Amino acid sequence: QTVVTQEPSFSVSPGGTVTFTCGLSSGSVSTSFSPSWYQQTPGQTPRTLIYSTNTRSSGVPDRFSGSILGNKAALTITGAQADDESDYYCVLHMGSGIWVFGGGTKLTV
């Protein structure tokens, strides 16, 4: 069974830039997996940030950006702010109507 991998945690200074990645335990991530990214503050509903690799959801500031870096999907936050401190989840569409969540990355600002 293929696992979607994410870094467990990251730390960034206010104003800094951080990039999380989303990979596969076997194989490479490409745009065909339709990577999407979600932000979740503990106890809150997940908020959709990015879909289709690099399209920002409505109302998401442009300091959040998505891309493919090498063989992984990536989420970059440029100019991190205190309220960006959250858990970030990626989701990959594995085909045949199966979406798999990564384990999440906890960001400390």
Add this chain to the structure above:
Amino acid sequence: QVQLQESGPGLVKPSQTLSLTCAVSGLSIDSYDHYWSWIRQAPGKGLECIGYIYYTGSTYYMPSLKRRLFISLDTSKNQFSLELYSVTAADTAVYFCARVSLLKDYFDNWGQGTPVTVSS
């Protein structure tokens, strides 16, 4: 604007059945562009999609829950439901309902989530 709202008991006894409903407003669930899904999050853990239903009634269930999970939809009430049989403490989680965009392959609308505890 599409809104999803979960409802159901917050406490279920072990071996019993967990039943939750997701009421959808702002869009008919008779939509061929969307799946209607259930996602759960155990305490301190990540998110996992446990299943979804299409307006035709076709479903997908996470393999480890396939024998215990049933998702249905009620178009007259514009809602869909989850039944999880023979629950154990491992089923304790916050359960979210969410809409999946088939055009863009992502979860584009989420409910607020409802916490469920399995305990005697």
